[in-house]
Amino acid sequence: MFKFLTSLFRKKADSVDSFLMYPEGKRYYRESHSIRRANIDEDAIKIINRLNKFRYKAYLVGGGVRDLLMGKRPKDFDIVTSATPNQIKRVFNNCRIIGKRFKIVHIIFKGKIIEVSTFRSLPEHRLEKHKADNDYLIKRDNSFGTAKEDAARRDFTINSLFYDPKNDSILDYVGGFDDIQKKIVRVIGDPDISFKEDPVRMLRAVKFSVLLGLDIEKKTKLAIKKNRSEIEKSSTARLLEEYNKIFRTWKTSLIFQGLAENHLLEVLFKNVVDKIKKNNEEWRENFLDTPLGKRLAVTDKLLSAREEMTPAIFYALIFYDLVSDVLHSEQGHLAHNVKEALNPAFEKMGIPKREQENLIKVFISQPRFLVTDDEKERQNSFFKKKEYFYDAFMVYKIVSIAENNDAAVQSAFFWEISLRQRPKADAQNFGQQQTRKKEKKRPPRKKQRGGRQHSQQRDERQNGNRSSDAEGQDSAPEGRSDERPNESQSHPRERQERKRDSEPSNEE
Numbered sequence: 275m276f277k278f279l280t281s282l283f284r285k286k287a288d289s290v291d292s293f294l295m296y297p298e299g300k301r302y303y304r305e306s307h308s309i310r311r312a313n314i315d316e317d318a319i320k321i322i323n324r325l326n327k328f329r330y331k332a333y334l335v336g337g338g339v340r341d342l343l344m345g346k347r348p349k350d351f352d353i354v355t356s357a358t359p360n361q362i363k364r365v366f367n368n369c370r371i372i373g374k375r376f377k378i379v380h381i382i383f384k385g386k387i388i389e390v391s392t393f394r395s396l397p398e399h400r401l402e403k404h405k406a407d408n409d410y411l412i413k414r415d416n417s418f419g420t421a422k423e424d425a426a427r428r429d430f431t432i433n434s435l436f437y438d439p440k441n442d443s444i445l446d447y448v449g450g451f452d453d454i455q456k457k458i459v460r461v462i463g464d465p466d467i468s469f470k471e472d473p474v475r476m477l478r479a480v481k482f483s484v485l486l487g488l489d490i491e492k493k494t495k496l497a498i499k500k501n502r503s504e505i506e507k508s509s510t511a512r513l514l515e516e517y518n519k520i521f522r523t524w525k526t527s528l529i530f531q532g533l534a535e536n537h538l539l540e541v542l543f544k545n546v547v548d549k550i551k552k553n554n555e556e557w558r559e560n561f562l563d564t565p566l567g568k569r570l571a572v573t574d575k576l577l578s579a580r581e582e583m584t585p586a587i588f589y590a591l592i593f594y595d596l597v598s599d600v601l602h603s604e605q606g607h608l609a610h611n612v613k614e615a616l617n618p619a620f621e622k623m624g625i626p627k628r629e630q631e632n633l634i635k636v637f638i639s640q641p642r643f644l645v646t647d648d649e650k651e652r653q654n655s656f657f658k659k660k661e662y663f664y665d666a667f668m669v670y671k672i673v674s675i676a677e678n679n680d681a682a683v684q685s686a687f688f689w690e691i692s693l694r695q696r697p698k699a700d701a702q703n704f705g706q707q708q709t710r711k712k713e714k715k716r717p718p719r720k721k722q723r724g725g726r727q728h729s730q731q732r733d734e735r736q737n738g739n740r741s742s743d744a745e746g747q748d749s750a751p752e753g754r755s756d757e758r759p760n761e762s763q764s765h766p767r768e769r770q771e772r773k774r775d776s777e778p779s780n781e782e
Contacts (some may be wrong), residue, residue: 296449314351352388362390363379378390378391392418425448459479470644477513480498484525522738526570531647549596646689
């Protein structure tokens with residue numbers, strides 16, 4: 275009885291409110307913030323208004339609210355609501371439910387998709403006593419909850435703000451509004467547990483700090499270093515997706531520098547970093563002075579100059595140190611040696627088979643750019659038509675500039691003069707499953723001898739009006755200029771020369 279009474283009056287540190295700075299929610303109204311409805315997508319406002327009409331709570335949430343508060347233009351506007359995915363589907367006809375781990379709804383408009391998710395509850399282990407040996411990795415997260423629970427379960431305080439268009443107010447449960455003013459990236463709750471729940475959060479913390487000019491809070495920074503090995507538990511597909519997002523920021527070199535400083539790069543790209551360590555013991559502090567840092571810095575500059583870069587180019591630049599010795603060696607078969615050098619990194623990162631083959635082609639074609647002989651114009655033009663040529667050329671050009679190799683830069687200039695090829699439309703979908711459309715073969719044309727005149731004469735013969743001229747044409751005299759000799763009747767040497775002229779050269 276005594277234990278029961280004491281448990282009633284004991285402070286519950288394991289409740290949802292213990293994770294919140296403002297358990298009842300603190301509202302910042304129009305006069306206190308810079309968000310204006312004119313800067314918000316009209317369709318996102320319509321979605322919220324329609325959900326409110328059906329008596330569901332709905333807010334803008336996440337990066338859209340954060341970016342608007344920081345004076346940046348959001349890439350997209352995400353919505354969170356008290357309606358479940360099936361309830362959302364009943365409200366909107368133009369939507370679909372996707373996802374396994376996180377079930378969300380995509381509402382489809384012309385040329386865009388707006389993502390709507392349901393309030394989720396805090397994971398059960400958050401309300402239990404923390405044990406260091408426990409595996410907290412979240413594999414499914416479809417338990418629905420309230421607005422305050424949804425705020426508590428998010429990654430960082432700056433991403434947990436709700437914007438309510440009904441009264442132009444910001445609803446803050448975790449202190450994210452103040453952290454944006456202070457320019458701090460802070461994990462909600464215990465960072466050790468948060469990073470074990472979703473290790474990719476460590477990568478995202480570094481990315482946000484670089485892109486938004488924020489400082490990582492001290493406890494969060496220490497927890498990243500402590501739990502860095504947990505990121506190996508993340509799915510390779512999710513990591514490839516995050517890398518592809520980083521490659522589109524124009525700040526890849528700075529983000530990789532942040533990953534190096536926070537001890538994540540050596541876990542994410544272990545094979546590459548092991549190679550860098552041999553030549554520079556202080557690589558972490560001077561990452562931008564390493565060969566990889568220089569290559570990525572050149573790439574960012576080219577991107578700012580409106581050059582097009584595919585993810586394959588970035589991966590080739592990251593892996594370049596693994597094959598540099600092989601490319602300058604004359605021993606063995608080049609393709610085999612390149613594949614052997616890259617296989618450990620491919621397996622660790624889960625690079626799809628198709629992308630592996632493309633990267634190998636990019637590397638084995640690097641010596642080809644040293645050949646700038648005008649006499650081989652035919653082979654050069656054939657090489658430029660290869661699907662991987664653009665990626666291979668950009669890798670060669672970037673490496674030449676990063677290494678200050680004047681001779682190689684001149685070779686790159688030779689190839690760039692006539693370069694008009696651009697990456698294929700699906701080149702940005704690195705690591706995603708792609709279906710190739712089968713080309714339909716056109717049926718062979720039926721050859722008609724004699725044309726229209728022959729057809730008229732055939733009709734005349736069928737009607738019994740056969741003339742002598744028609745009989746002469748029907749016998750196909752030798753003097754006709756529109757007749758081609760039969761392939762089987764031509765001389766064998768002529769057929770061989772004709773076949774050789776129609777095929778591309780295989781000398782290259």
